[in-house]
Amino acid sequence: xxxxxxxxxITVADKKSFSEAAKLLYxxxxxxxxxxxxxxxDLNTTLFERTTKQVQLTQSxxxxxxxxxxxxxxxxxAEKEIMSMSDQVYGDLEIACSLTIGENILPQILGEFRxxxxxxxxxxxxxxxxxxxxxxxxxxxxxxxxxxPIEDPELFLEPxxxxxxxxxxxxxxxEEEKTAVLLEELKELPxxxxxxxSGTRTVMxxxxxxxxxxxxxxxxxxxLGSTEAVxxxxxxxxxxxxxxxxxxxxxxxxxxxxxxxxQDVSFLRNFYIVFHRDVVLKSTAEVFLxxxxxxxKKLSFQSPVC
Numbered sequence: 001x002x003x004x005x006x007x008x009x010i011t012v013a014d015k016k017s018f019s020e021a022a023k024l025l026y027x028x029x030x031x032x033x034x035x036x037x038x039x040x041x042d043l044n045t046t047l048f049e050r051t052t053k054q055v056q057l058t059q060s061x062x063x064x065x066x067x068x069x070x071x072x073x074x075x076x077x078a079e080k081e082i083m084s085m086s087d088q089v090y091g092d093l094e095i096a097c098s099l100t101i102g103e104n105i106l107p108q109i110l111g112e113f114r115x116x117x118x119x120x121x122x123x124x125x126x127x128x129x130x131x132x133x134x135x136x137x138x139x140x141x142x143x144x145x146x147x148x149p150i151e152d153p154e155l156f157l158e159p160x161x162x163x164x165x166x167x168x169x170x171x172x173x174x175e176e177e178k179t180a181v182l183l184e185e186l187k188e189l190p191x192x193x194x195x196x197x198s199g200t201r202t203v204m205x206x207x208x209x210x211x212x213x214x215x216x217x218x219x220x221x222x223x224l225g226s227t228e229a230v231x232x233x234x235x236x237x238x239x240x241x242x243x244x245x246x247x248x249x250x251x252x253x254x255x256x257x258x259x260x261x262x263q264d265v266s267f268l269r270n271f272y273i274v275f276h277r278d279v280v281l282k283s284t285a286e287v288f289l290x291x292x293x294x295x296x297k298k299l300s301f302q303s304p305v306c
Contacts, residue, residue, distance in 0.1 A: 002039075017055065018055065080286075089119065092121050093122045093142055093143075096124065098129050100200060116287075128197065133152060148199040156277045160271055161270065165204055165245070167242055167260045180261045187213070211265045227247045245259075273289060
C-alpha cells in the first residue's frame, strides 16, 4: 500500500472530514478524494460513509486504521535509523512556541542549534498554546515550546528551563520606596496584563490561587495581546504588570522598569517541550530535544538585581 495514501487515510479518519484533511496536508480536496478512492479500489472495500456533516469510518476502515498507524510508525523508525548512520543530521523540523518564549528565548536557542546542526531546515511559528497543542495533535508540528503545563492524554510534556514571573512598574511608581508589595495590596493596584488564556496569565492565576487570592479580585485596567504591548503600557505609567523576568531583561538593564517582589508569593515556573505521544520523533526533532535540554547552562536569562 502506498505510504502517501495511508497518510491521507489516517488524516481523514482523525478529522472525519475530507476538507479538514486537505487543509492539514496542503492538498486539494479532489486530490484527497482521489487518493481515498484509489485506496478503496486497491483494497476492494469502502472505507468511509459520507454524511451531510462528516464522514464515518466503516468496519474495514477501523481495521485498516490500526495497521496503517503501525505501517507509518515502522516506516518513520526505519527512516530515522538510516539517517542516524550519517555523520550529519539533516532534514526538516517544524516547531512552534508561545509568545514569551518566541520573543525572548527562542533567538538564543536557534543561534546555538544552528551552529551545531547547520543542515537542519527549521520552520518556526509563534502562536498561543491552544494553537500549538492543536497543530501537534494534527501532526502539523513536530515539537512545541510552551509556558504553562497542560494536561492532554495525546501529548507529552517535559520541562526544559526554569523561569520566574515578577511584579513590575516604572522605577518611581510608588511615592515611598518599597522593598515588597503585600498580597492584599495587589488587589488595589491598577494592572496591565496579558490576555486570559496566555501562558503568563495562566501561571500567574494559578500561583495567586495557591496563595489564597482569587484572580477575579484583581484591578485589571487593560488586557493586551502581546508582552511588548504590556511593557509599553507599564513604561507609560498606565499600571503595573506581572511578567516573565526573561521578557524584561533589557528594560531592567536600561532602568526603564523595576521589579517588586510580592510578599509570601513565588512565581517560579517551568517552560515545557511538548510533542505527540504516539509518533516516532524525526532525527531532527531528537537532536533539537537533546540540544535544548543542555542549553539551560548557556542561556543567560537571569535578570539583574533591582
